[in-house]
Amino acid sequence: MGGFVHLRLVVMNADGRGKTVLPLNLTGLGLGTADARDAKPIAPRTGWLSPPDQFTDVAADDPAQWNVPNALPEYAFSQRGLGDIATSVIHNPNVYANPSLLTPFTNNSPPPGSVAWAELWLDTNQFTGAFCYPPAYPQPCDDFRQDNELRAVLWDTVPVTPAGAFTMTVPADVMGFIVLRDENGRLVRDWNRGYASIAQGSSWSRPGEAVTCTGCHMGHVSGSLDDVLELAQEGWQNVAPYAVASASSYHQTAYETFVPGQINDRRGWIPAPAHGPDRAPRLTEPYQTGYQDATTGWKSENG
Amino acid sequence: MALPWPANQRVRQIRLVGPPSYSSNCASGSYCGSGDWGGFGSPEQYGPYFVESATLELYRDGALVHTVSVGRINPRSDGGTLIELATSLVIDRLRLTINNTSGRWYWSQVAALNEIEVIGQAAEPWPLRQIWQAWLPLVRQ
Numbered sequence: 001m002g003g004f005v006h007l008r009l010v011v012m013n014a015d016g017r018g019k020t021v022l023p024l025n026l027t028g029l030g031l032g033t034a035d036a037r038d039a040k041p042i043a044p045r046t047g048w049l050s051p052p053d054q055f056t057d058v059a060a061d062d063p064a065q066w067n068v069p070n071a072l073p074e075y076a077f078s079q080r081g082l083g084d085i086a087t088s089v090i091h092n093p094n095v096y097a098n099p100s101l102l103t104p105f106t107n108n109s110p111p112p113g114s115v116a117w118a119e120l121w122l123d124t125n126q127f128t129g130a131f132c133y134p135p136a137y138p139q140p141c142d143d144f145r146q147d148n149e150l151r152a153v154l155w156d157t158v159p160v161t162p163a164g165a166f167t168m169t170v171p172a173d174v175m176g177f178i179v180l181r182d183e184n185g186r187l188v189r190d191w192n193r194g195y196a197s198i199a200q201g202s203s204w205s206r207p208g209e210a211v212t213c214t215g216c217h218m219g220h221v222s223g224s225l226d227d228v229l230e231l232a233q234e235g236w237q238n239v240a241p242y243a244v245a246s247a248s249s250y251h252q253t254a255y256e257t258f259v260p261g262q263i264n265d266r267r268g269w270i271p272a273p274a275h276g277p278d279r280a281p282r283l284t285e286p287y288q289t290g291y292q293d294a295t296t297g298w299k300s301e302n303g
Numbered sequence: 304m305a306l307p308w309p310a311n312q313r314v315r316q317i318r319l320v321g322p323p324s325y326s327s328n329c330a331s332g333s334y335c336g337s338g339d340w341g342g343f344g345s346p347e348q349y350g351p352y353f354v355e356s357a358t359l360e361l362y363r364d365g366a367l368v369h370t371v372s373v374g375r376i377n378p379r380s381d382g383g384t385l386i387e388l389a390t391s392l393v394i395d396r397l398r399l400t401i402n403n404t405s406g407r408w409y410w411s412q413v414a415a416l417n418e419i420e421v422i423g424q425a426a427e428p429w430p431l432r433q434i435w436q437a438w439l440p441l442v443r444q
Binding site for chain 2 (some may be wrong): 163248
Protein backbone atom coordinates (compact mmCIF):
# COMPACT_ATOMS: atom_id res chain seq x y z
CA MET A 1 0.00 0.00 0.00
CA GLY A 2 1.11 3.51 -0.61
CA GLY A 3 0.58 5.09 2.79
CA PHE A 4 2.83 5.43 5.77
CA VAL A 5 1.02 2.80 7.77
CA HIS A 6 2.13 -0.75 7.11
CA LEU A 7 -0.27 -3.17 8.73
CA ARG A 8 0.80 -6.47 10.15
CA LEU A 9 -1.31 -9.39 11.26
CA VAL A 10 -0.79 -10.36 14.89
CA VAL A 11 -2.24 -13.26 16.84
CA MET A 12 -2.62 -12.97 20.58
CA ASN A 13 -4.22 -14.52 23.59
CA ALA A 14 -7.69 -13.48 24.58
CA ASP A 15 -6.24 -11.14 27.20
CA GLY A 16 -4.07 -9.39 24.62
CA ARG A 17 -0.83 -10.98 25.68
CA GLY A 18 1.45 -13.23 23.70
CA LYS A 19 1.40 -11.16 20.53
CA THR A 20 3.07 -12.86 17.60
CA VAL A 21 3.41 -11.30 14.19
CA LEU A 22 2.33 -13.66 11.42
CA PRO A 23 4.73 -13.68 8.49
CA LEU A 24 3.24 -12.28 5.33
CA ASN A 25 5.17 -12.42 2.09
CA LEU A 26 3.24 -12.28 -1.14
CA THR A 27 6.24 -11.58 -3.32
CA GLY A 28 5.55 -14.76 -5.26
CA LEU A 29 2.21 -13.35 -6.29
CA GLY A 30 3.74 -10.09 -7.38
CA LEU A 31 2.45 -8.38 -4.25
CA GLY A 32 5.66 -7.76 -2.42
CA THR A 33 4.41 -4.54 -0.87
CA ALA A 34 1.04 -5.89 0.21
CA ASP A 35 0.23 -5.82 3.88
CA ALA A 36 -2.33 -7.31 6.19
CA ARG A 37 -5.09 -4.79 5.70
CA ASP A 38 -7.43 -7.27 4.07
CA ALA A 39 -6.34 -10.37 5.91
CA LYS A 40 -9.07 -12.61 7.28
CA PRO A 41 -8.47 -15.06 10.12
CA ILE A 42 -9.00 -18.60 8.95
CA ALA A 43 -7.48 -20.51 11.84
CA PRO A 44 -10.00 -21.76 14.41
CA ARG A 45 -9.61 -20.49 17.93
CA THR A 46 -8.92 -23.09 20.55
CA GLY A 47 -9.73 -23.08 24.24
CA TRP A 48 -12.65 -20.75 23.68
CA LEU A 49 -16.36 -21.46 23.64
CA SER A 50 -18.75 -19.22 21.83
CA PRO A 51 -21.69 -17.86 23.81
CA PRO A 52 -24.90 -19.82 23.41
CA ASP A 53 -26.87 -18.90 20.35
CA GLN A 54 -29.92 -16.93 21.36
CA PHE A 55 -31.14 -16.44 17.85
CA THR A 56 -34.91 -16.57 17.62
CA ASP A 57 -36.05 -15.32 14.27
CA VAL A 58 -35.09 -13.10 11.42
CA ALA A 59 -36.15 -9.48 11.55
CA ALA A 60 -38.63 -8.59 8.87
CA ASP A 61 -37.12 -7.15 5.74
CA ASP A 62 -40.51 -6.15 4.43
CA PRO A 63 -41.16 -2.53 5.38
CA ALA A 64 -44.82 -3.32 5.85
CA GLN A 65 -43.85 -5.66 8.68
CA TRP A 66 -41.34 -3.43 10.41
CA ASN A 67 -41.82 -2.52 14.04
CA VAL A 68 -42.81 1.00 13.18
CA PRO A 69 -46.31 2.16 14.01
CA ASN A 70 -48.60 3.32 11.27
CA ALA A 71 -49.90 5.90 13.71
CA LEU A 72 -46.90 7.98 12.69
CA PRO A 73 -47.65 9.56 9.32
CA GLU A 74 -44.16 8.77 8.07
CA TYR A 75 -44.88 5.07 8.55
CA ALA A 76 -48.36 4.89 7.11
CA PHE A 77 -47.18 1.95 4.99
CA SER A 78 -46.68 -0.22 8.09
CA GLN A 79 -49.19 -2.96 8.79
CA ARG A 80 -48.62 -2.58 12.52
CA GLY A 81 -50.30 -0.21 14.88
CA LEU A 82 -48.76 1.31 17.98
CA GLY A 83 -49.99 -1.60 20.09
CA ASP A 84 -48.78 -4.22 17.65
CA ILE A 85 -45.11 -3.47 17.31
CA ALA A 86 -42.47 -5.44 19.17
CA THR A 87 -40.34 -3.37 21.50
CA SER A 88 -37.20 -3.63 23.58
CA VAL A 89 -35.55 -1.51 26.26
CA ILE A 90 -32.33 0.41 25.92
CA HIS A 91 -30.53 1.58 29.07
CA ASN A 92 -27.49 3.81 29.27
CA PRO A 93 -26.17 4.16 32.84
CA ASN A 94 -23.75 6.96 31.99
CA VAL A 95 -23.65 8.91 28.74
CA TYR A 96 -20.54 10.70 30.01
CA ALA A 97 -18.37 7.60 30.39
CA ASN A 98 -14.88 7.78 28.91
CA PRO A 99 -12.26 5.09 28.41
CA SER A 100 -9.30 5.22 30.75
CA LEU A 101 -5.82 6.48 29.97
CA LEU A 102 -4.71 2.88 29.58
CA THR A 103 -6.63 2.61 26.31
CA PRO A 104 -5.93 4.57 23.15
CA PHE A 105 -9.05 6.71 22.92
CA THR A 106 -10.64 9.11 25.34
CA ASN A 107 -12.58 12.36 25.34
CA ASN A 108 -15.46 10.89 23.46
CA SER A 109 -18.35 12.08 25.59
CA PRO A 110 -20.10 15.37 26.33
CA PRO A 111 -19.17 17.39 29.41
CA PRO A 112 -20.53 15.95 32.67
CA GLY A 113 -23.78 17.56 33.69
CA SER A 114 -24.52 18.91 30.23
CA VAL A 115 -27.23 16.48 29.15
CA ALA A 116 -30.84 16.79 30.25
CA TRP A 117 -32.71 14.88 27.56
CA ALA A 118 -32.12 11.93 25.24
CA GLU A 119 -34.05 11.58 22.01
CA LEU A 120 -34.32 8.48 19.87
CA TRP A 121 -34.70 9.14 16.18
CA LEU A 122 -35.80 6.18 14.08
CA ASP A 123 -33.81 5.93 10.90
CA THR A 124 -35.46 3.16 8.95
CA ASN A 125 -35.03 4.81 5.61
CA GLN A 126 -31.39 5.72 5.54
CA PHE A 127 -30.70 3.46 2.61
CA THR A 128 -33.90 3.80 0.65
CA GLY A 129 -34.19 5.71 -2.53
CA ALA A 130 -31.67 7.55 -4.61
CA PHE A 131 -31.89 10.79 -6.41
CA CYS A 132 -31.49 10.73 -10.15
CA TYR A 133 -30.16 14.04 -11.29
CA PRO A 134 -32.07 15.27 -14.30
CA PRO A 135 -31.80 15.28 -17.17
CA ALA A 136 -31.01 11.60 -17.33
CA TYR A 137 -27.77 11.49 -15.40
CA PRO A 138 -26.50 9.00 -14.66
CA GLN A 139 -28.21 6.53 -16.92
CA PRO A 140 -30.24 4.44 -16.63
CA CYS A 141 -32.16 6.95 -14.60
CA ASP A 142 -35.36 5.02 -15.03
CA ASP A 143 -34.01 2.21 -12.89
CA PHE A 144 -33.37 4.46 -9.95
CA ARG A 145 -35.86 4.43 -7.16
CA GLN A 146 -36.80 7.95 -6.42
CA ASP A 147 -35.73 9.17 -3.03
CA ASN A 148 -38.82 9.20 -0.86
CA GLU A 149 -37.19 11.96 1.19
CA LEU A 150 -38.26 10.26 4.37
CA ARG A 151 -35.65 11.03 6.98
CA ALA A 152 -35.25 10.25 10.66
CA VAL A 153 -38.42 10.27 12.73
CA LEU A 154 -38.48 11.28 16.39
CA TRP A 155 -39.63 8.34 18.47
CA ASP A 156 -39.38 9.51 22.07
CA THR A 157 -37.66 11.89 24.47
CA VAL A 158 -36.68 10.79 27.97
CA PRO A 159 -34.95 12.64 30.83
CA VAL A 160 -31.30 11.98 31.63
CA THR A 161 -30.31 11.84 35.29
CA PRO A 162 -27.52 14.04 36.71
CA ALA A 163 -25.30 10.94 36.61
CA GLY A 164 -26.01 10.58 32.91
CA ALA A 165 -28.43 7.65 32.92
CA PHE A 166 -31.53 7.13 30.85
CA THR A 167 -33.85 4.27 29.95
CA MET A 168 -36.18 4.12 26.97
CA THR A 169 -38.56 1.67 25.37
CA VAL A 170 -37.70 1.46 21.70
CA PRO A 171 -39.03 -0.38 18.64
CA ALA A 172 -37.16 -3.66 18.21
CA ASP A 173 -35.14 -4.39 15.08
CA VAL A 174 -35.26 -0.80 13.96
CA MET A 175 -32.32 1.40 13.08
CA GLY A 176 -31.93 4.65 14.90
CA PHE A 177 -29.68 7.10 16.66
CA ILE A 178 -29.79 9.07 19.87
CA VAL A 179 -29.52 12.83 20.18
CA LEU A 180 -28.49 14.40 23.49
CA ARG A 181 -29.93 17.79 24.40
CA ASP A 182 -29.41 20.23 27.23
CA GLU A 183 -32.15 21.54 29.48
CA ASN A 184 -32.99 24.20 26.91
CA GLY A 185 -33.48 21.54 24.28
CA ARG A 186 -30.37 22.47 22.36
CA LEU A 187 -27.85 19.98 21.03
CA VAL A 188 -25.19 19.28 23.62
CA ARG A 189 -21.88 20.75 22.54
CA ASP A 190 -18.42 21.21 24.01
CA TRP A 191 -17.36 17.60 23.77
CA ASN A 192 -14.06 17.25 22.09
CA ARG A 193 -15.32 15.28 19.15
CA GLY A 194 -18.47 17.32 18.82
CA TYR A 195 -20.94 14.75 17.57
CA ALA A 196 -24.55 15.62 16.98
CA SER A 197 -25.71 12.16 17.96
CA ILE A 198 -24.54 8.97 19.61
CA ALA A 199 -24.96 5.27 19.17
CA GLN A 200 -25.98 5.19 15.56
CA GLY A 201 -27.03 1.60 15.24
CA SER A 202 -28.68 -0.83 12.95
CA SER A 203 -31.32 -2.64 14.92
CA TRP A 204 -29.48 -2.78 18.19
CA SER A 205 -32.04 -4.83 20.04
CA ARG A 206 -34.31 -7.77 19.42
CA PRO A 207 -37.91 -7.98 20.62
CA GLY A 208 -38.15 -8.20 24.40
CA GLU A 209 -34.45 -7.57 25.00
CA ALA A 210 -33.08 -5.09 27.51
CA VAL A 211 -29.83 -3.70 26.12
CA THR A 212 -27.33 -1.77 28.25
CA CYS A 213 -25.03 0.64 26.44
CA THR A 214 -22.54 2.67 28.48
CA GLY A 215 -21.09 5.94 27.27
CA CYS A 216 -21.38 7.59 23.91
CA HIS A 217 -19.64 5.01 21.86
CA MET A 218 -19.05 5.71 18.22
CA GLY A 219 -17.86 2.49 16.69
CA HIS A 220 -14.14 2.10 16.23
CA VAL A 221 -13.27 5.44 17.79
CA SER A 222 -14.97 4.66 21.05
CA GLY A 223 -12.36 2.63 22.84
CA SER A 224 -13.12 0.07 25.49
CA LEU A 225 -14.65 0.82 28.86
CA ASP A 226 -13.84 -2.60 30.23
CA ASP A 227 -11.22 -1.47 32.75
CA VAL A 228 -13.44 1.32 34.10
CA LEU A 229 -16.85 -0.21 33.49
CA GLU A 230 -17.82 -0.46 37.14
CA LEU A 231 -16.87 3.16 37.77
CA ALA A 232 -18.62 4.25 34.60
CA GLN A 233 -21.82 2.48 35.46
CA GLU A 234 -21.77 4.18 38.86
CA GLY A 235 -21.64 7.54 37.10
CA TRP A 236 -17.90 8.27 37.31
CA GLN A 237 -15.67 9.22 34.40
CA ASN A 238 -12.57 11.18 33.48
CA VAL A 239 -13.59 14.83 33.82
CA ALA A 240 -10.13 16.24 33.06
CA PRO A 241 -10.89 16.75 29.34
CA TYR A 242 -13.52 19.34 30.23
CA ALA A 243 -11.15 21.60 32.14
CA VAL A 244 -8.96 24.24 30.56
CA ALA A 245 -5.36 23.24 31.20
CA SER A 246 -2.64 25.80 31.79
CA ALA A 247 0.95 25.59 32.95
CA SER A 248 3.49 28.05 34.25
CA SER A 249 5.95 26.96 31.57
CA TYR A 250 6.14 24.41 28.82
CA HIS A 251 8.27 23.26 25.91
CA GLN A 252 7.14 24.75 22.61
CA THR A 253 7.64 22.78 19.43
CA ALA A 254 6.66 23.42 15.85
CA TYR A 255 3.66 21.15 16.18
CA GLU A 256 2.67 22.20 19.66
CA THR A 257 3.02 18.71 21.02
CA PHE A 258 3.76 19.87 24.51
CA VAL A 259 1.34 22.72 25.01
CA PRO A 260 -0.66 22.38 28.23
CA GLY A 261 -3.88 21.69 26.35
CA GLN A 262 -2.52 18.32 25.30
CA ILE A 263 -2.19 17.09 28.83
CA ASN A 264 -5.91 16.46 29.17
CA ASP A 265 -6.83 16.00 25.52
CA ARG A 266 -6.23 12.73 23.76
CA ARG A 267 -8.38 13.09 20.68
CA GLY A 268 -7.43 10.30 18.37
CA TRP A 269 -4.40 9.53 20.47
CA ILE A 270 -2.78 6.37 19.23
CA PRO A 271 -0.14 4.74 21.42
CA ALA A 272 3.23 4.09 19.88
CA PRO A 273 4.29 0.47 20.21
CA ALA A 274 6.22 -0.56 23.28
CA HIS A 275 9.51 -0.56 21.40
CA GLY A 276 8.90 2.84 19.86
CA PRO A 277 8.33 3.69 16.23
CA ASP A 278 9.93 1.33 13.75
CA ARG A 279 11.98 4.11 12.27
CA ALA A 280 12.66 7.79 12.64
CA PRO A 281 10.42 10.22 10.76
CA ARG A 282 11.66 11.35 7.39
CA LEU A 283 11.91 15.02 6.82
CA THR A 284 9.57 14.83 3.86
CA GLU A 285 6.82 13.11 5.78
CA PRO A 286 4.15 14.51 8.00
CA TYR A 287 5.21 14.62 11.57
CA GLN A 288 3.17 11.60 12.59
CA THR A 289 4.74 8.84 10.46
CA GLY A 290 2.23 6.14 10.96
CA TYR A 291 1.00 6.74 14.47
CA GLN A 292 -1.41 9.50 13.84
CA ASP A 293 -4.44 9.96 11.73
CA ALA A 294 -3.79 13.01 9.61
CA THR A 295 -7.24 14.37 10.39
CA THR A 296 -7.05 17.78 11.96
CA GLY A 297 -7.08 17.63 15.71
CA TRP A 298 -5.81 14.08 16.00
CA LYS A 299 -2.66 13.62 17.99
CA SER A 300 -0.35 10.73 18.51
CA GLU A 301 2.04 9.73 21.20
CA ASN A 302 4.73 10.65 18.74
CA GLY A 303 3.40 14.13 18.40
CA MET B 304 -0.19 23.24 36.18
CA ALA B 305 -3.85 24.07 36.71
CA LEU B 306 -7.16 22.61 35.58
CA PRO B 307 -10.16 24.85 36.21
CA TRP B 308 -13.66 23.67 35.32
CA PRO B 309 -16.59 25.95 34.50
CA ALA B 310 -18.80 23.89 36.83
CA ASN B 311 -18.25 22.07 40.10
CA GLN B 312 -17.02 18.50 39.80
CA ARG B 313 -17.16 15.79 42.44
CA VAL B 314 -13.81 13.98 42.18
CA ARG B 315 -12.55 10.80 43.78
CA GLN B 316 -9.19 9.98 42.15
CA ILE B 317 -6.49 11.58 40.03
CA ARG B 318 -3.95 9.81 37.85
CA LEU B 319 -0.79 11.65 36.86
CA VAL B 320 1.26 10.25 33.97
CA GLY B 321 4.87 11.10 33.28
CA PRO B 322 6.83 10.65 30.05
CA PRO B 323 7.80 7.14 28.98
CA SER B 324 11.08 6.06 30.43
CA TYR B 325 13.92 5.37 28.09
CA SER B 326 14.17 1.73 29.04
CA SER B 327 10.53 1.05 28.29
CA ASN B 328 10.55 2.14 24.68
CA CYS B 329 14.00 1.47 23.35
CA ALA B 330 14.65 -1.96 21.91
CA SER B 331 17.53 -3.03 19.78
CA GLY B 332 17.17 -2.16 16.15
CA SER B 333 14.37 0.35 16.63
CA TYR B 334 14.30 4.09 16.75
CA CYS B 335 14.83 5.25 20.29
CA GLY B 336 16.21 8.70 20.20
CA SER B 337 14.74 9.66 23.51
CA GLY B 338 12.36 8.88 26.31
CA ASP B 339 9.43 10.03 24.27
CA TRP B 340 10.58 9.25 20.78
CA GLY B 341 12.35 12.39 19.78
CA GLY B 342 10.10 14.88 21.37
CA PHE B 343 11.61 15.86 24.63
CA GLY B 344 15.02 14.63 25.41
CA SER B 345 17.93 12.30 25.04
CA PRO B 346 17.81 10.40 28.26
CA GLU B 347 20.21 7.73 27.16
CA GLN B 348 22.79 10.40 27.71
CA TYR B 349 21.15 12.78 30.12
CA GLY B 350 18.19 10.99 31.63
CA PRO B 351 15.89 9.47 32.57
CA TYR B 352 13.98 12.32 34.10
CA PHE B 353 11.11 12.22 36.53
CA VAL B 354 9.00 14.43 38.68
CA GLU B 355 10.02 13.14 42.09
CA SER B 356 7.67 15.12 44.29
CA ALA B 357 4.76 17.47 43.79
CA THR B 358 1.85 19.02 45.65
CA LEU B 359 -1.69 18.58 44.46
CA GLU B 360 -4.15 21.20 45.64
CA LEU B 361 -7.90 21.07 45.18
CA TYR B 362 -9.95 24.27 45.26
CA ARG B 363 -13.58 25.26 45.31
CA ASP B 364 -14.65 28.87 44.82
CA GLY B 365 -11.06 29.93 45.37
CA ALA B 366 -10.76 28.18 48.74
CA LEU B 367 -8.35 25.33 49.29
CA VAL B 368 -10.32 22.15 49.94
CA HIS B 369 -7.64 19.50 50.11
CA THR B 370 -3.90 19.04 49.67
CA VAL B 371 -2.07 15.88 48.66
CA SER B 372 1.67 15.25 48.59
CA VAL B 373 2.63 13.31 45.48
CA GLY B 374 5.73 11.21 45.03
CA ARG B 375 7.39 10.17 41.77
CA ILE B 376 5.14 10.51 38.73
CA ASN B 377 5.46 7.30 36.77
CA PRO B 378 5.03 6.69 33.03
CA ARG B 379 1.86 5.23 31.60
CA SER B 380 3.53 1.84 31.17
CA ASP B 381 3.64 1.69 34.96
CA GLY B 382 0.07 2.89 35.31
CA GLY B 383 1.11 6.44 36.12
CA THR B 384 0.75 7.65 39.68
CA LEU B 385 -2.71 7.22 41.14
CA ILE B 386 -4.00 9.46 43.92
CA GLU B 387 -7.16 8.13 45.53
CA LEU B 388 -9.08 10.45 47.81
CA ALA B 389 -10.50 9.04 51.01
CA THR B 390 -13.83 10.66 50.21
CA SER B 391 -15.02 12.33 47.07
CA LEU B 392 -14.67 16.11 47.07
CA VAL B 393 -16.47 18.86 45.20
CA ILE B 394 -13.99 21.16 43.48
CA ASP B 395 -13.80 23.54 40.55
CA ARG B 396 -10.02 23.80 40.21
CA LEU B 397 -7.01 21.54 40.49
CA ARG B 398 -3.45 22.79 40.82
CA LEU B 399 -0.28 20.73 40.66
CA THR B 400 2.98 22.26 41.86
CA ILE B 401 6.15 20.37 41.01
CA ASN B 402 8.62 20.51 43.88
CA ASN B 403 11.47 18.29 42.83
CA THR B 404 12.72 16.51 39.73
CA SER B 405 15.48 14.12 38.82
CA GLY B 406 17.37 13.61 35.58
CA ARG B 407 18.20 16.06 32.87
CA TRP B 408 17.21 16.85 29.33
CA TYR B 409 19.90 18.33 27.17
CA TRP B 410 21.92 19.46 30.18
CA SER B 411 18.87 21.11 31.70
CA GLN B 412 16.65 20.21 34.59
CA VAL B 413 13.14 19.68 33.32
CA ALA B 414 9.75 18.80 34.72
CA ALA B 415 7.61 16.74 32.36
CA LEU B 416 4.02 15.61 32.77
CA ASN B 417 2.37 13.74 29.91
CA GLU B 418 -1.23 13.23 30.96
CA ILE B 419 -3.71 13.74 33.72
CA GLU B 420 -6.91 11.86 34.45
CA VAL B 421 -9.46 13.08 37.00
CA ILE B 422 -12.17 10.59 37.85
CA GLY B 423 -15.26 12.52 38.82
CA GLN B 424 -18.81 13.40 37.98
CA ALA B 425 -20.90 16.51 37.65
CA ALA B 426 -21.72 18.20 40.94
CA GLU B 427 -23.95 20.68 39.17
CA PRO B 428 -25.28 21.15 35.63
CA TRP B 429 -22.80 22.21 32.99
CA PRO B 430 -23.25 25.91 32.16
CA LEU B 431 -25.60 26.45 29.27
CA ARG B 432 -24.38 28.10 26.16
CA GLN B 433 -25.07 31.79 25.95
CA ILE B 434 -27.41 32.47 23.08
CA TRP B 435 -26.81 35.84 21.51
CA GLN B 436 -29.25 37.65 19.30
CA ALA B 437 -27.93 39.87 16.61
CA TRP B 438 -30.20 42.48 15.08
CA LEU B 439 -29.00 43.15 11.60
CA PRO B 440 -30.01 46.22 9.62
CA LEU B 441 -32.28 45.80 6.66
CA VAL B 442 -30.74 46.77 3.38
CA ARG B 443 -32.98 47.66 0.51
CA GLN B 444 -32.00 46.33 -2.85
